[in-house]
Amino acid sequence: MRYQGRIANWNDERGFGFIAPIDDGRRVFVHISSFSGRQRRPIENDMVTYEIGTEAKGRVRAERVVFADERLPWNTSFELGNVSLTFAGIFLVVLTGAVVFGKLPVPILGLYFVSSVVAFVAYSLDKSAAKQGRWRTQESTLHLLGLIGGWPGAAVAQSLLHHKSRKQSFQVVFWVTVVINCGALGWLFSPSGAVVLRSIFEISRG
Template identity: 45%
Template sequence: MRSKGKITAWNDDRGFGFLIPNTGGKQVFIHIKAFNHRNRRPEIGQIVTYTLSTDKQGRPCATQAILAGDRGQIGKRSRSGVFSILFAVVFLAVVGLSAATARTPLPIFALYLAVSIFTFILYALDKSAAKSGAWRTEERTLHLLSLAGGWPGALIAQQRLRHKSSKQSFQFTFWLTVLLNCALFMWIHTSTGSVVLKSFINRVI
């Protein structure tokens, strides 16, 4: 029998929380693994449809959970995910082509590629840690890597791994880092930015 309830507590870092059934009664434990469709991260106040069960200790817990509105959002989010991945791939291709034609220094393309790969791996490790309850990577670290040029890898990871793609506060800061990084990329192609970049590369190399 399916039941409905509202999430009253949620620990996103550890991936679990509690909900109160609409019919009243004791609070029910719910884990991130209980959700059939993980299109969004659960948040306090969201309505959940679930099957009531019990854990090994005999405590009430939710299984086969679905957040309200998830069924109708699946196709929409799928299209959005494809666009996001395409955007990241096209950007890297543009930077690579620009480097191949000597318009962008090769170290810049290498930086984008290396940091993107590293960021993707870090997202994968963080998602694994969220499931197992292990030590998590700070969101600040993920944002700094995106700002440093790893945002294409972060964007692909968010869509492919379904990690950090629905947390609104995280997404706001993430897209801010994307805009800042793209602005910086355009700036280094101006006369002033080009001089500053060449001077910096010469000092480092």
């Protein structure tokens, strides 16, 4: 099985370094002898594909390393992070305004706030676990937190912590959860949604 990552550290004089997997997993040792072809020397931030092997002493290392066709789009990733962060900020401002003007009950704002805090903490813990090689939080759990209202906190975490922001498959599902959540919230503004929301809170008060 081949993996994709970037050269996170490289000591050209000694001919070795470490690869950071694209999914934010634990860094993998790589030696210059593991590169196929070797038409050029690797440098930091080079995108590569590789296989996983084990040395005699049991240390995991990259093997059959090949340079990818293009480098990791750091600028694009940074810009997308800013877009998601800006969108989350605008969303929370609009949500707060809807609550202030009586369009939505206060507990809805509380749900988003609490869920966002929990999501941010979950991303932070998963980032730490990835660096230390510990047990990771399942992606389905992160997506569920976003779906129930924690996606603004998740967007902040992705932008500030640079976690899960470059994994395309994760981002696709993440934005699907954002669309579903926003669609559900938008439905609450409709006459039928308002009736359901009013019924829920009347039952909870009773």
